[in-house]
Amino acid sequence: MLDGIKNLPIVFLLSIIIIFPIQAIAGEGQTKSKLPNLTIEKVMDTPNDHGRSITIIWKKPSFDSSFAIPTGYKILRADSLRSNFDSVEFVPIGKSKSFDIQNIEDGKTYYYRIGYANTEIISNIAGPVQAKGNWFHTGKTTTFVVTILFCALTLGILIFARRGGELYIRPISGINAIDDAIGRATEMGKPILFVPGLGAASDVATIAAFTILEHIAKITAEYKTRIIVPCYAPETMIVAQEVVRASYLDAGRPDLYNDKEIFFITQEQFPYTAAVNGIMLRDRPAANFFLGKFYAESLMLAETGFEAGAIQIAGTDEAIQIPFFVAACDYTLMGEELYAASAYLSKDPMKLATLKAEDWGKAGVIIFLIIGVVVASVFGSDFFIRLLDVNVM
Template sequence: MKIKIIALMAMLLLLASVGWGQEEAAIDSTVQEVIPPGPPLNLKAFDKPYDNGHAIDLTWDLSVDDGAGRNNIIEYRLMRADSPEGPFVERKKLEMGKTEAEDKGVKEPDDPNYFPREHDFYYKVVAVTADAEAESEVVGPVRGIGQWYNAGKNPVAVAVVLFTVFTIYFIFKAKKGAELYIRPLAGIDAVDEAIGRATEMGKPILYVLGLGTAADIATIASFTILSRVAQKVAEYQTSLIVPCYDPIVMTIAQETVKASYYSAGRPDAYNQDSVFFVTNQQFAYVGGVNGIMLRDRPATNFYLGKFYAESLIMAETGAVAGSIQIAGTDEVTQIPFFVVACDYTLIGEELYAASAYLGREPVLLGTLKAQDYAKALVIICCIIGFIAASFGWTWFVEQFHVGN
């Protein structure tokens, strides 16, 4: 019995203590004060290095309540002012856990997001919870200064430097007489064959330089090939017809053909009228060239250079006339027409390669080699990038992002 009474009293005491405790807790929750979070510490602001001067970088240490302590930080707010006293304007909101930010604006003064260069700014970072805020110390003055080099455009600079180095190196190498290998191209082998065929048939060879000017790379490449063709023509004593669209191109073509006849030892066989001006009206020129094809029935037609809408009209007429046709252009939209209507087509860069292969000109050879090395680099980068992207290694892929 005594034990029961003691147990009962103990239980009552326990209940009372629990009830009292609950009452106290209830009182506590009604009078609880809003406790601000720990402020971000150690705020530092400095000019963003290697940019155009319209940005400031900031770093700070996390608030003690971010990821630890009460762990109730929702976000940080980056505030900026022209003087330490303010007024501060919010520039950015950042997620919890962030310890760095970039305050970047544009250089145009009328723009709402204008960020003046070399202007003193003061910064503070505010840690925000659901119901309270805590400000860091104000830092400043700090000013954005433009550097000579903008690191955002690094990839472009690297590409320019690498390609320039390759080009200069290989041009020098070619000039010193180093043997730079270029693989044989199907179209080039066909050139000799086609000249041979024309000789056998006793028919002329038609060489069209296209609609480009003397400044176009495709036309320049075409001159080198014309030189080779003219030399063979002089050796085999076949006749050559070169109708021109541009008067300057015509003058250069005449010189090229003449030089080839000289170097073949047949200056007597050179006829200046074989290289002549037709007109510089696109379709009138086509009409003229088509007329030659149908009247003179050349055994071989070369279309090497810059071509536009006239490509198919000429190549089709040549096919109807039964000539062997070799074409080459860097105009991507015209290549399909040449592919369908000609026997051999030098696609895009192959035209330059053919020219370098035949001419052995150091500048052309060096540039071609440099391009090959650049291509090899591109292939390697693409393969690594492909693997990196597949495994989610974003760092490598990001290196190819060009900033503004």
């Protein structure tokens, strides 16, 4: 009996040495048998990219929840079928069943396999595949076609205008009021304030603002009215100085031009707002023009101008700011009206032609929308939705 008790530790140790490895081997076998096989469905050059990338798509495995799910997939790569496959990427287990492998050498042939991390289970060999840059983004086909159509339409109307065709533009009260506002300031002997917004000189809204500034500056030169242009961006200041200088020159009054009236303040949004508000309250301009890109400062500027008693004309393409300008200004150029100002003011047939093309473009969009809504609602077809689907990624 005692001998049996003495031998108990030896029996226990033997059982650990023998039984545990057997269990481990059996367990490993079970894990291996329960993990589903991996299959690469497709390996290809990543579409619509600049190159140096390959996309690998595999069939998503379904795991038995009673066994440990692997932490992720390992992506293996080889230069040829005879070479060894080396692990190049780790993809965590998740919903994903595809992966873009980056920093690939363009034009070089590769073969791929995929396996579960920390296991020997690997997929079929996929390839050969080469990475290359694409020369057209297929996700932007709709945008490309619309751009071509719009350019063709604009050029067609330009040719029509050059041949002397008459183009009617509806009256825009905000633009008509510009001359009256300048006249009022002249009569009151007070300056005019032109704020070109927070946009860069290259923004379309700022470019449109420059065209209106050109018109305003010509009149202020004729009337000898002071014009103040505080700028948010230094490059806007340079362009604004040039525009005003050219206008004074065209008006035959280059002597009246003062570049110190077109100055840079700061590129910080609210300090800029504070500075412009200060100008409005100190110099009391009789007419304020807020034309260009505006953000949260729009209402602060317009309300201060209202308090200062100025006639105010605003224009922006920022849809969110339009209600603020409508509430606080006398006239507001909404969105595209800002862009239309240059054509409207100059009456140049070429500029009017682009405006007309824009109107025809809008008409086309409206017709397209109506047809799309009818087709989707009555016939249940998603043809137009798919047609207009733009994948920019």
